[in-house]
Amino acid sequence: MDVRQLAAIVAIADHGTFSAAARSLFTVQSNVSGHVSRLEKELGVTLVDRANGGLTEDGAKVVERARRVLNEIEDITSDMTSRHDRVSGHTRIGVIGTTARWLTPSLLRQLTVDHPNVRAVIREGASSSLVPNVMSGELNAAVIHLPIDEPELVVEPLFAEDxxxxxxxxxxxxxxxxxxxxxxxxxxxxxxxxxxxxxxxxxxxxxxxxxxxxxxxxxxxxxxxxxxxxxxxxxxxxxxxxxxxxxxxxxxxxxxxxxxRRVVASVRRRRPTPSAPTHVALDTLRRVIAEQGELQPGVHPETSALPGLRHDDSDT
CATH class of the missing domain: 3.40.190.290 (D-Maltodextrin-Binding Protein; domain 2)
Known part of the structure; x- marks a missing residue:
């Protein structure tokens, strides 16, 4: 099993066909087909339903883990290229829709100024869908609303809103x-x-x-x-x-x-520690909320608006 095989099966999941997957990977269809066939042979299962299209049940399970592996490899690269002051790489952040509308433009602008080599991939969604994607590693972090009960996540309240x-x-x-x-x-x-x-x-x-x-x-x-x-x-x-x-x-x-008041928080996995791009993106997120949150009617970023909640930055 190698990275090219995992990338091929994930590309098929994302783009639907071998030919579309090949275009997304900047290769030819025969390469994608070969990678998937070798992966199927190694695992002893059929991953792609070639008659009807799409993934088999086994294929969907493999893709879920393959995404996590590929994302971790990307984070390793980001960390190694960000060992000094110049942080670079991707971070994948989910945001609930109501918050995304006012927060995302300011976050992306400030991130471009402070860390021009960091590219944030933003996914909008409901808390119910974003939290599992953080747990699986598909997202590095997410902005969701509380309450949640996931001991494997670090939860940091950001603001309250009426x-x-x-x-x-x-x-x-x-x-x-x-x-x-x-x-x-x-x-x-x-x-x-x-x-x-x-x-x-x-x-x-x-x-x-x-x-x-x-x-x-x-x-x-x-x-x-x-x-x-x-x-x-x-x-x-x-x-x-x-x-x-x-x-x-x-x-x-x-x-x-x-x-x-509804409490909105950031969440990330306890292990592994966040990649360098994710770390600076969350820092930028907190600063933008502190500076601009109170300009949003009904939003209360001050600590006193979060009774009974604390910043959970423990990784133990």
């Missing part, structure tokens, strides 16, 4: 500026799916106030939740950054005093 009830101007609650959470008891709401991080926060707050949150629909995606509320489909509880500062219209942001 939660509010978002409604269209014609909604029957649209005349309110503030609503106690008890008035939402059994009110049809657009909610995140049961078990998601944000839903856990909402359910705990409701239970503490003896309130039942009734889902009109469960939506996996905060920005989609906000869009549906803005379009008049229903009322949604969303974080402040779900509604861009430039957006205008007849919608209403309604304060619900009993709702806690």
């Amino acid at each position: 939660l509010f009830l978002l409604v269209d101007g014609n909604h029957h609650l649209g005349g309110h500026d503030t609503i106690p959470i008890r008035d939402l008891d059994d009110e049809p709401l657009l909610l995140p799916p049961t078990g998601s991080a944000l839903r856990k926060v909402l359910d705990r707050s409701a239970a503490a106030n003896d309130v039942r949150l009734r889902p009109q629909a469960e939506i996996d995606g905060v920005r989609l939740l906000a869009s549906l509320a803005l379009d008049g489909f229903g009322a949604a509880i969303v974080p402040a950054t779900a509604v861009p500062t430039w957006l205008t219209g007849t919608f209403r942001r309604i304060n619900v005093p009993e709702l806690p």
